Every structure is written in structure tokens, then in C-alpha cells.
Amino acid sequence: MQTKRVTTLGKSPEIAVIGSGFSGLAASAVLAMHGSKVTVYEKNPEVGGRARTFAQDGFVFDMGPSWYWMPDVYDSFYQLFGNITADFYELKKLDPGFAVIFGAHEVMDIPAGFDDVCTLFESIEPGSAQKLRKFIAEGEFKYHVGMNDMVYKPGHSITEFFSFQLFKDAMKLQLFTSFSKHVRQYFKDPRLLALIEFPVLFLGAMPKDTPALYSLMNFSGLKQGTFYPMGGFGKVADSFRQIAENMGVNFKTSQNVEKLEIQKGTISHIHANGNSQQTDAVIGSADYHHIETALLEKNYRSYPESYWENRVFAPSCLLFYLGVDKKIEKLRHHNLFFDEDFEQHAVEIYKDKKWPANPLFYVCCPSKTDPSVAPEGCENLFVLMPIAIGLDDPEVIREQYYDALMDRLEKFAGEDIRSHLLYKKSYSTSNFVNDYNAYKGNAYGLANTLMQTAIFKPKLKSKKVSNLFYAGQLTVPGPGVPPSIISGRIAANELLKFLNR
Template sequence: MQNNASGILSKSSNVTVIGSGFAGMAASAILALHGQQVTVLEKNMETGGRARTFSEGGFTFDMGPSWYWMPDVYDSFYDLFGKTTADFYELKQLDPGFAVIFGENEVMDIPADFDGICTLFEAIESGSAQRLRKFIAEGEFKYLVGMQDMVYKPGHSATEFFSFKLFRDALRLQLFTSFSKHVRRYFKDPRLLALIEFPVLFLGAMPKDTPALYSLMNFSGLKQGTFYPMGGFGKVATAFRTIAENAGVNFVTSQNVDKLEIEAGHITRVYSAGRATRVDAVVGSADYQHIESSLLEPAYRSYPDSYWQSRTFAPSCLIFYLGINKKIAALQHHNLFFDEDFEQHAIEIYKTKKWPAKPLFYVCCPSKTDPSVAPEGSENLFILMPIAIDLDDPEEIREKYYNTLIDRLERFTKASIRDHVVYKKSYSVSDFIVDYNAYKGNAYGLANTLMQTAIFKPKLKSKKVGNLFYAGQLTVPGPGVPPSIISGRIAANEVLKFLKDKS
């Protein structure tokens, strides 16, 4: 028997994974690769979690993720199985990577070439090109240290981070400096500030509440580049399922988990669709709070409801999937509408927690890059507006914001769009709850505040149940597709360690 997670156990164990998002699929594939009998139970008809897709009228829509950053995380996972990204899909770098719209006649197209980005910054604010190079170099250092020394740690305790190298690098990681304060040491122009801070708003928290550590995201977005998997993000989810199935994982869809039976502090059976399955370990990659509150008796929950009430969550969102029977020349593949006040919208998401008065929003038009996702001569639009969690989202409110966003989109593009919509579907808070059991309809998990980073996140290993492990955006390392992949890898390795100790 091997003494580490890189080997195959001499005795096969039965492991159930709840949920088939990226974290669950990554965990299941690694466990099967190491000789375990793995079953993934998915409540929906399709696998992929938030990266599900659907097709209507010749349009293929990615339901969730659309930004492909941190390509090395995907490459590293595929390499575990002797594969490369190119084995599954064509990865195309976007140029421009994205556009930021500050007004009807004020647009920043962010080039793929970093020197071009520096030139763009310099044209807006004198001296900012040199400052951007320094800012991104710091972000690259954080990225490399984070990816090599921090992000793959399970976060059980602070002792994991007790190394000379991490102590030496601690100040440069800027865990105790706010992202907002850090950015303002480099840039003054509000357009540049919005460009640098947008990943935090969409995936994190108020910039002033987020550690400057997360400038590593700017390195990935501006220096590594923005990519697109041809065929859509659903191709990535398909790749993960293919890898898992080739390793021996069994996927069972439309299978809602009803109960986890516990004996002597360990799960012995998983009940789903009226059937009981004996297990040696469970990975919960569905919503952490849902598993605790709905599948475990209070005595076996690691966190009371008051804990979840006290957490800062990343946004939920209101999404519109639109099929348009004409081309829209003014749009790029990714378009960020920052034509209203950034801070006010952030306050409405994180502080006052109400529907925004003048929202920022994002438009993805993948048909600009990929003709397969829309009929010829048509556009596929994904419109997303970040909002607070736990909001009521009746049809009349959705329709009100639909009209607001379309009005602004038509003003910017100087084109008729509303009259050319041939398919329309909305998705928001209540849908996240129904489809993913998402706590208060969260879309992205916990915000990356200091007290919700690394060891301060909900523990990957249950505090009360010896063979229950968690993966996904509510535990380490955090929200987003690459962190979820990493989370699945960490969880799988922790399960393998547990099974070896048990045997």
C-alpha cells in the first residue's frame, strides 16, 4: 500500500460524491484514478453544476461560467490523466480579451498583448504604464506563491503555512492590506480603478474588504490572458466528465440525496431515490450549508445556521439568455458595462442588500468568436447583473431590469435589439435555490474577505463526521471555476489519506 495520495490503494473503497460541478467531477476522477469505486449523485438531469448548457432554436447557451482564466489550473488537472487541453477542445485567446464600457462613446478594448495594455493605460493616465508593470509583477509573485505554496493546502490549521518561505513572503502577499487601498497606490483615474477592481466585485466582496493578495487575479486576466473554449464552456464540463468516466466513475443523474445515515460518527449509507448505498467515504460538492442543514442531524453539523447568517457571500445574479436574429457590430465577446457608479452598486450588493438602482452589468456574446453557438446571422447573448443574495425575484422585477438593461444596451450599440429577440430565458436567485440548493440563492459562494480566506473558510473535513469531506466554492480555496477544480483535488487527496489510515 502506498503511503501518499499519489499511489493506488491496495483495497478499493466505495466513495459517493454528491454533486457534479467541477469540484465534484475533479474529486471523483482522482479518487477513481487511485482505485476507488466512485459514484457521483447529481440531482439535475445534466452534469456540470453551474456549467450546464442548454440549446433552443439553434442557440447553445452556457448557463454559468464564461471567463476562462488561469489556464494552467486546467492544464495541471488534465496532466494528472496524461491528457492536455487540446485533447478536449480548442482553446482560443481572445483579442481583445474584453471591453469595458464607461459610456455610449467611451470604450476600452483590452488587448491580448500586455504591452498593448500598458500603452492603453499610459494614454489614460501619464506614468501608469510603468506602474501597471510593477502592479502586475506583484500580482504574478502572489500567483506563483499562491499556486505553489498555498492554494493546494486543505486549510485544516495555520500550521500548514508555517514554513520559512511563506514567512519570508508573507508581507509581499499583502493579506492584511485592502485591495482598494493597494490599487490606489498605483492608479488614480476612475476608469483604470474600475478595470482593476471588477473581478473583485463580480466574484468577491467590496474592494476595501478584500485582501490585496487577490491582485493575483489581475495578473491572470491581464498578463496570462482571457481565453475561450471553442464550442462553449460546456465543453470543459464535458471534458471533466469524460476524464472521470474513463477513470471508472459512475454518474447517476436525477438523483436527489435524501439522507446520510451515521453510525459511530461515520456515514454508513447514502439514501437517494429511496435506495440505500453503503459507503466508506462521502465528498459533498453540493452546497455546503444545504448538506449540513438538510442531510445531517443537528448533532453532526459543523456549523450552526447562525454561522452561515454571519458570512459574507459573493453575489447572486440576474441572468438573461437571449437569442438575437441579427448581428450586433458594437459588441465584443466579453463586455463590462461600467457606465454607472461602481461603488454604489457594490454597496447595494454587500451592505444594503437590495435591488440596485443603477446596476453595472456584463454581456457575453460568444457568437462573436464561435459560430457554432448561434444560427448564421444571429447572436447569442448572456447578460448578467450582479445582485445581493436572498432577494425576492418575481417575474415583474426580472422584467423591469430586463428592460433597463436592454435600453442601455441599445443606446450603446445604437442598434435595435429588443425587437430582434427570438429566444429569451431569465435565471436568478430562486433558480439557484431550486437547481443547486444554493444558500440564499448565492451564485459564487463565499466572498474572498480576509476572515474568509484559507484557514478561515468552512473546513474541508467535517468536524463531526469522520468520513465526510467537502469540496466546492464554499470551502477552500474559494469561488470560481479554477478554485473549484483545486478544491476537488484537495478533497480527493484528503479522502485518500483517510482511507489509507482506516485500512
């Protein structure tokens, strides 16, 4: 079943959406469903933003997202249009969900079943199974309150949270308790601490600077489970594009937006590739800082440059896409290499902002689950090392880290990999800048610190331009695919209110 477009407005407003990542795709589909005439402007040749894919030598590489958590967020979006997830792709629950590697002979496989996860914890730290159940129950409460009552709020004002029930619940969300301190009230073994804290490091901030609210991510990862969309994450982005096109959205790819023309505080035209198009409103789902500084004159910017300089950003990353001509027995689908010091790497990302001395890293091997992403008998590898934003990334540095990471990967695997490469491509900060206009090459947006949560994020509605709204990882709710989907929905709904005022 598919939802038909419905016109709730007197006429069909012309809406421009800048960027076709998940937030832009979600926003465009919702706006079109409600009767707007929507055009999406995408600077790259393909739709999908960071969730683009590319094919080479029989391999299909997901360029960005690889973790499918919070499946209910995807389900909820599809349901808006009368669809279910299975209409677009097969969703497979991974078992093990992922593996944490502490050394060549020390691997922690995270089972798909939560009872088995509790058994694993108990085997590592006696008494921790019961503590894990309590910890995850708290995370589940935060997840449901956050996802049902808080996360879909636009973050305009603190008054949005002025209901008695929400205020009462907010006390249990532990916004003012450090994630690091919270975790250490339950667990002591450094391996369990690393397992619990890894989502914060890879997507957030220093655990000590992150609110304990974000244990909701542990509920999703350890109890809901880790899933994989067969065919790769590109299938998910493609499903959003399909829905948008079904609603009548027009996609214009290879379109570089150069200027937003403003008359009396309102955008009148959008300029792309030398052409001008009239518009009634704009949703900027591309990089917030780029839209503000490159497309708007200074007097129309909501934030000065100093504002962005003082934000805490989630990591950028150094990526390698590798095609290997043999199977690698010891690898799982998701592999987290925590065989170096967690705290040191976190400090190098968030405090020192330098290339790390002994980094943690992550290897995704989707060909373990999905034969369609690699030729028969081959492996598709995605290697990711979190780094600080704004680092210079010349080829010599990329190669230095490639060899260092591969030394450790081959030591763990117990076999040679480098001499079996059929394909290799690197990607890092300068690529994020060139492809996505990402501020200082950021990969994930703003870190999840207390002063960058909810109302403290950059505002979804421009302070200076009446018909300009923002979506994506630099505004509410934050980094990651599910938050970006939600962001697009919020921005679309706020724009609809503006049009109907």
C-alpha cells in the same frame, strides 16, 4: 495518452460524491484514478453543475461560467491523467480580451498583449504604464506563490503555513492590506480603477474589504490573458466528465440525495431517490450549507445556522439568455458595462442587500468568436447583473431590470435588439436555490475577505463525521472555476489520506 487507473489501496473503497460541478468532477476523477469505486450523485438531469448548457432554437447557451482565466490550473488537472487541453477543445486567446464600456461612445478595449495593455494605460493616465508593470509583477509573484505553495493546502490549521520561506513570502502577499487601498497607490483615473477592481466586485467582496493578495487575478486577466474554449464552457465540463468516466466513475443523474445515514460518527449509507447505498466515505461538492442542514441531523453539523448568517457571500445574479436574429456590430465577446457608479452598486450588493438602483452589468456574446453557438447571422447573448443574495426575484422585478438593462445595451449598440429576439430566458436567485440548493441563491460562494481566506473558510473535513469531506466554492480556495477544480483535488487527496491512515 491516457492514465490508467491505479490501485493504491488494499481494496476498492466505495466513495459517493454529491454534485457534479467542477469540484465534484475533479474529486471523482482523482479518487477513481487511485483505485476507489466512485459514484457521483447529481440532482439535475445533466452533469456539470453551474457549468451546464442548454440548446434552444439553434442556440447553445452556457448557463454559468464564461471567463476562462488561469489556464495553467486546467492544464495541471489534465496532466494528472496524461492529457493536454487540446485533447478536448481548442482554446482561443481573445483579442480584445474584454471591453469596458463607460458610455455609449467611451469603450476601453483590453488588448491580448500585455505591452499593448501598458500602452493603453499610458494613454489614459500618463506614467501609469510603468506603474502597471510593477503592479502586475507583484500580482504575478502572488499568483505563483499562491498557486504553487498555498492554494493546494487543505486549510485545516495555521501550522500548514509554518515554513520559513512561506512565512517570508506571506509578508509580500499583502493579506492585511486592502485591495482598494493597494490599487490607489498606483492609479488615480476612475476608469483604470474600475478596470482593476471589477474581478473583485463580480466574484469577491467590496474592494476595501478584500486583501490586496487578490491582485493575482489582475495578473491572470491582464497578462496571462482571457481565453475561450471553442464550443463553449460546456466543453470544459464535458472534458472533466470524460476523464472521470475513463477512470471508471459512475454518474447517476436526476438523483436527489435525501439523507446521509450515520452510525457511530461515520456515514454508512447514502439515501437518494428513496434508495439506500452503502458507502465508505462521502465528498459533498454540493452546497455546503444544504448538506449540513438537509442531509445531516443537527448533532452532526459542523456549523450552526448563525455561522452562515454571519458569512459574507459573493454576489448572486440576475441572468438573461437571449437569442437574437441579427448580428450586433458594436459588441465584443466580453462586455463590462461600467456606465453607472461602481461604489453604489457594491454597497447595494454587500451592505444594503437590496435590488440595485443603477447597476453595473456584463454581456457575453460568444457568437462573436464561436459560430457553433448560434445560427448563421444570429447572436447568442448572456446578460448578467450582480445582485445581493437572498433577494425575492418575481417575474415583475426580472422584467423591470430586463428593460432597464436592454435600454442601456441598445443605447450603446445604436440599434434595436428587443424586437429581434428569437429566444429569451431569465434565471436568478430562486433558480439557484431550486437547481443547486444554493444557500440564499448564492451564485459564487463566499466572498474573498481576509476572515474568509484559507484557514478561515468552512472546513474541508467535517468536524463531526469522520468520513465526510467537502469541496466546492464554499470551502478552500474559494469562488470561481479554477478554485473549484483545485478544491476537488484537495478534497480527494485528503480523503485518500483518510482511507490510507
